[in-house]
Amino acid sequence: MRDLKNVFPEKNILPDGVVLDKPIEQREYLINGEILQWQGDFQQVFSPVYFGNDTQGAYIGSYPLMDARESLKALEAAVQAYDHGRGEWPTMSVEKRIHCVKKFVVMMQEQRELIIRLLMWEIGKNLKDSEKEFDRTVVYINDTIESLKNLDRDSSRFTFAQNIMGQIRRAPLGVVLCMGPFNYPLNETFTTLIPALIMGNTIIFKPPKLGVLLHYPLLKAFRQAFPRGVVNTVYGDGQVVVGPLMESGKIDVLAFIGSSRVADILKKQHPKPHRLKCVLGLEAKNPGIVLHDADIEETVKECVTGALSFNGQRCTALKIIFVHRKIAKPFCDRLSEEVEKLAVGMPWDEGVHITPLPEANKSEYFAELINDAITHGAKVINPNGGIYNKSCFFPAVLYDVNDKMRIYREEQFGPVVPVICYDDIEEPINYVINSNYGQQASIFGKDADQIAKLIDTLVNQVSRINLNSQCQRGPDTFPFTGRKDSAEGTLSVSDALRVFSIRALVAAKENDLNKTIIREIIKDDKSAFLTTDFIL
Numbered sequence: 001m002r003d004l005k006n007v008f009p010e011k012n013i014l015p016d017g018v019v020l021d022k023p024i025e026q027r028e029y030l031i032n033g034e035i036l037q038w039q040g041d042f043q044q045v046f047s048p049v050y051f052g053n054d055t056q057g058a059y060i061g062s063y064p065l066m067d068a069r070e071s072l073k074a075l076e077a078a079v080q081a082y083d084h085g086r087g088e089w090p091t092m093s094v095e096k097r098i099h100c101v102k103k104f105v106v107m108m109q110e111q112r113e114l115i116i117r118l119l120m121w122e123i124g125k126n127l128k129d130s131e132k133e134f135d136r137t138v139v140y141i142n143d144t145i146e147s148l149k150n151l152d153r154d155s156s157r158f159t160f161a162q163n164i165m166g167q168i169r170r171a172p173l174g175v176v177l178c179m180g181p182f183n184y185p186l187n188e189t190f191t192t193l194i195p196a197l198i199m200g201n202t203i204i205f206k207p208p209k210l211g212v213l214l215h216y217p218l219l220k221a222f223r224q225a226f227p228r229g230v231v232n233t234v235y236g237d238g239q240v241v242v243g244p245l246m247e248s249g250k251i252d253v254l255a256f257i258g259s260s261r262v263a264d265i266l267k268k269q270h271p272k273p274h275r276l277k278c279v280l281g282l283e284a285k286n287p288g289i290v291l292h293d294a295d296i297e298e299t300v301k302e303c304v305t306g307a308l309s310f311n312g313q314r315c316t317a318l319k320i321i322f323v324h325r326k327i328a329k330p331f332c333d334r335l336s337e338e339v340e341k342l343a344v345g346m347p348w349d350e351g352v353h354i355t356p357l358p359e360a361n362k363s364e365y366f367a368e369l370i371n372d373a374i375t376h377g378a379k380v381i382n383p384n385g386g387i388y389n390k391s392c393f394f395p396a397v398l399y400d401v402n403d404k405m406r407i408y409r410e411e412q413f414g415p416v417v418p419v420i421c422y423d424d425i426e427e428p429i430n431y432v433i434n435s436n437y438g439q440q441a442s443i444f445g446k447d448a449d450q451i452a453k454l455i456d457t458l459v460n461q462v463s464r465i466n467l468n469s470q471c472q473r474g475p476d477t478f479p480f481t482g483r484k485d486s487a488e489g490t491l492s493v494s495d496a497l498r499v500f501s502i503r504a505l506v507a508a509k510e511n512d513l514n515k516t517i518i519r520e521i522i523k524d525d526k527s528a529f530l531t532t533d534f535i536l
């Protein structure tokens, strides 16, 4: 392992293509199709990357700390653009909306390099994963366009039943407040924002607390690609700028990826809870269950990536591992060896796995979790586990964890890997049953009979079971959701289009008068909704 004492670079030795020419001093925000200049306070942004012995992360820029008044202006713009469903955007044909989104993607791709660089500096994501996040988002948008074309093609025909003819389509819901998480600030924000937008809703977009500046290069693209008021941006302290939006009762959909604590606060702020639709991606404590006959090498490989990709800062990360007593020793030995091999460094370093953590005081929090576990009988089994220097924390494998420890229940969201030895398969099953979370689980083993039984038990507890592989969201065409406190609503390329819209239909008795009216509307293209136009 690289010596953590010297993990941070000197400012003058940064490689080409990494340096930010100058800090990003964002003054602008987008409301009602205009890029405005903020005159109030600004939030300074410091990277999780430090220079040399500095006591604060590198200064990388600032963004507006907007106030409630300005935030409500963004809301008014979105409400006006929607205009009770009569605005230009919600009534625009699907084909034209697709055209706007395509224009946006082209402009977005022009900013690829800068956005990737900002992902590294703002949240410490390594180069490979930052590139993946950007490219995956572009693919997601393009797939969304294709999926909407198919949905629209299916809806362009009439349905006949019981002497009634109908045309069934999907209609928008209204004003959507989109808020993504810091760990996938671009990708997860856009997996709600783009489907919400393309279905005809208008948007208020508030970036996460960490990972704000990387959205700045897209401000102009939002302005140029979409009609006035369709996308509006809000920056600042959540309590100041988001509270008033929710309290107004004018938010129709809350698309939020973050903690259930914050989601609960936001939902309660809305005066008409039954009129608020929520699309939420929340915490998880996904278990890996290693059966007695698991292939140790393959399982260790999956557990290391599953628990420690992006330093374990994934909602889908394996956050607790149950291993059968019969193979606990060889499994833990190999796990510890493989974790020790992980390269620590700066996000742009070749082959780096462990990078600086963006959240304040996170290393101290993990040290606390580890101390608590040690107090209750666990050991850090890898030699360098838990060593840290400022924001850089070397992963710790904790063994043998029990229910007295905080790590047993708390979602660590970082590089601590708790392992529990079990004798009876009922132990991990009961853990899942009693957990507040229900996103995914991984089963590692070979015996089809035992695996089948476990699948049938777990499938009613979590939303995805992974066989001999880590938990993950992708492929993005697969449904992504969770039970209990882990999620509300289902996302995937096609599901998201449904979640941000409602089925609406025109129905008429099959008589001559109605047939004549419908024929005339269709022939002369009189309606955007009632049409048999087919997107080619």
Ligand code: G3H
Binding pocket: 183, 184, 188, 313, 314, 315, 316, 471, 472, 473, 474
């Ligand atoms: O943070 C949660 C993400 O949705 C995880 O996505 O499994 O593709 O890393 P991923």
